[in-house]
Every structure is written in structure tokens, then in C-alpha cells.
Amino acid sequence: MQFATVTISLVEKDMEEPAAFLIKERAQLSLYAPDVEKVYNDIKALASTRVQITNAQLNRDYSGRISATLSMLIAPEESDAVIGRTKDFGRVENFQTQTERIAQGGSGMSENAKTKRDKVQLNITISREEQEQPLQQTSLRIRTSSVDEKAKELRALAEKQGGRVRSSTFNRDPDGRELANVWLRVPMKNYVSLMQSLNSLGKVENVSVQRQDRTGTQIDEANAPADISIQVYSQGNIVSQESGPFATLRRTLAQSAGAIMWSLRMIGVAIAFLAPWVIAIVLIVWAAKRVIRSRRKR
Structure with a gap:
């Protein structure tokens, strides 16, 4: 009969060590879209057994502006794909993530915890x-x-350049000066490409630029909007219609006619x-002459 030697090593477990860690992730996503209601419905359509919509609200204020908020729980293996698809529904203004590691069955750190x-x-x-x-x-004049x-x-x-005109006005005064905003x-x-192309329209003047950097947020700067306020103007007539030779002649004749009419009124x-x-x-006099004549005849 043969015997085998078995060596058993026992190590006392630290009862304070966690048995596992649960990784919880929260993400905040802000989107801008031309049609809020459509994007709202498109995101709701993502709901499935692995994507749970926990809150969905479509809001409309007194002026008719629409905004929407949604909350969802996504299976971890599907989160990257779902978040990426959601971002494609609009322009990402801000995206932030927060990860929290929660110990289960203990506290502190553990190399062997799942x-x-x-x-x-x-x-x-x-x-x-x-x-x-x-x-x-940016503001400028042309x-x-x-x-x-x-x-x-x-x-x-x-x-x-992938942009659009938000609003515009046009005006022309009696002196021929034109002004468009x-x-x-x-x-x-x-x-940059748009600014360079403005030189083809005329003389660019008085360029002023202000930038609003958003610190602490993750934004899509390449697609972030830039507003440009442009005033297009002309110098108009060098001699205005009210100060030219014909205008002076008209005023002189009008003043002369006015003086003549005033004189006639005074004569009247x-x-x-x-x-x-x-x-x-x-x-x-006539009566006196009659009386004198009648006396002479007597």
C-alpha cells in the first residue's frame, strides 16, 4: 500500500476585503436638432429588452419652443453602440461620463475581487x-x-460652407445710400473659409471677434456654431439730391415764389x-361837390 503526501496551506481571509466590485456608469448627453420632436421619437424607438426607457418628456413653453428629456438604462455590452447611435441624431453640444466603483461584500481594495x-x-x-x-x-462691415x-x-x-442666413434687412435712404444687415x-x-470668401464682395472693415470657450465640458468644437453679423453698405451719392445744383436752384425758385406770394398777400x-x-x-367828396353845385344854381 502506498501513501501520498498532501500539503494544504491555509491563509486567513481578510473579512473586510470586498468579494466583488460593481461598476456603475452615468452619462449626460446634450443634443441640438432642427426637429426636436422627430429626434425624441427616434430615440424612444431604440427601446428593447436591452435598452429600457425610464423617463421621456416632450416640453413646449409659452412661446412654442420645444425641448425634450429622456433617461434610459442600457445593457453594458450595448452601451457604446446605443450612445453612438444617439449622438448621430443631432449635433452634440455636451457629453460627460461618470464612473463609480462600488464594493460588494466588504470595503477597501482587493486584487482577487470580481x-x-x-x-x-x-x-x-x-x-x-x-x-x-x-x-x-464676429461682426464686420463690407x-x-x-x-x-x-x-x-x-x-x-x-x-x-454648410451655414445659413438667420435674418436680414435692407434699407435705402433718399441720398442713395444703401444698407443691409x-x-x-x-x-x-x-x-475661416467663409471669412476669406467675404473679400470677393467688397472692402471688409471693422472686424471684431468674440469667443466663448466652454471649460469643463466635452463639445464638438468643429461643428459648434459661429455667428457672423455683417453690415453691407454703400457711400451713396457724393453730392446728395438735397444739396446738388438742381436742388439749390429748386430751393431758390421756391423761395422766390414764396416771397412773391407773401408780397401779394400783404398788398391784398x-x-x-x-x-x-x-x-x-x-x-x-362827391356829396360835397353836389352841395356846392346846387347852391351856385340858386
Whole structure:
């Protein structure tokens, strides 16, 4: 009969060491979209056995502006794909993640503890593109002889760079001066190209740039909006219609005619004042002559 030797080593377990760690992840996502309601419904359609919608609200304020908020729990193995797809529904204004490691069955650190990922909690806010604050603001003036034409060309230049005209105005005064105000919005990645193209419209003047850096947030800076306020103007007539030679001649003739009419009015007033006295004197003289003649005949 043979015997085997078995060696057993016993190590006292630290009862304070955790048996496992649970990894909890929370993500905050802010989107801007041209159609909030459509994106809201598209995100809700992601619901499945692995994606649970825990909260969904579509809000409309007194002015008619729409915003939406959603919360969902995503299976950890599906979280990256679902979050990536959600980002594609709009322009990402901000995305932040927070990870928390929770000890189970103890506290402190443990090299042998198992690690398990919990469902990922994703909170989403959707707003209209018009509500987004620009990352950069620029104002400038363009001097040109054809204001209306160049203001229309701005629309084509903005659309070529993936932007758009937010609003515009046009005005022409009696002296021939034209003035157009145009407000553009373009992605930051196309800002430099658009600014360079403005030189083709006229003389660019008084350029002022302000930038609003957003610290502590993860933003898509390349696609962040940049607003450009442009004033297109012309110098108008060198000699205005109110100060030219023909205008001076017209004013002189008008003043002369006015003086003549004033003189005629004064003559009329004098005649109206003196006429009764003249008539009375004539009647008295006539009556006196009649009396004298009648006496002579006697």
C-alpha cells in the first residue's frame, strides 16, 4: 500500500476585503436638432429588452419652443453602440461620463475581487438648433457699390460652407445710400473659409471677434456654431439730391415764389384795409361837390 503526501496551506481571509466590485456608469448627453420632436421619437424607438426607457418628456413653453428629456438604462455590452447611435441624431453640444466603483461584500481594495458592470444610465437633453449659443461671434462691415446684390450673394456663400442666413434687412435712404444687415451661422470648421470668401464682395472693415470657450465640458468644437453679423453698405451719392445744383436752384425758385406770394398777400391785406376809407372819402367828396353845385344854381 502506498501513501501520498498532501500539503494544504491555509491563509486567513481578510473579512473586510470586498468579494466583488460593481461598476456603475452615468452619462449626460446634450443634443441640438432642427426637429426636436422627430429626434425624441427616434430615440424612444431604440427601446428593447436591452435598452429600457425610464423617463421621456416632450416640453413646449409659452412661446412654442420645444425641448425634450429622456433617461434610459442600457445593457453594458450595448452601451457604446446605443450612445453612438444617439449622438448621430443631432449635433452634440455636451457629453460627460461618470464612473463609480462600488464594493460588494466588504470595503477597501482587493486584487482577487470580481468586477461586474451595471447597466449604463444615459440622460439626454434635446433642444432646437436656434437655442444654441454660438461658440464664436464676429461682426464686420463690407463696403460695396451694389449692396442688394452682394447681400444676396452672402446667402450662397453661407450655404456653400454648410451655414445659413438667420435674418436680414435692407434699407435705402433718399441720398442713395444703401444698407443691409445680414446675420449668418456656420460651423466653426468652415468659419475661416467663409471669412476669406467675404473679400470677393467688397472692402471688409471693422472686424471684431468674440469667443466663448466652454471649460469643463466635452463639445464638438468643429461643428459648434459661429455667428457672423455683417453690415453691407454703400457711400451713396457724393453730392446728395438735397444739396446738388438742381436742388439749390429748386430751393431758390421756391423761395422766390414764396416771397412773391407773401408780397401779394400783404398788398391784398393793405387794399382790404384801405378800401373802405377810400370809398368813404370819395363819397364825401362827391356829396360835397353836389352841395356846392346846387347852391351856385340858386
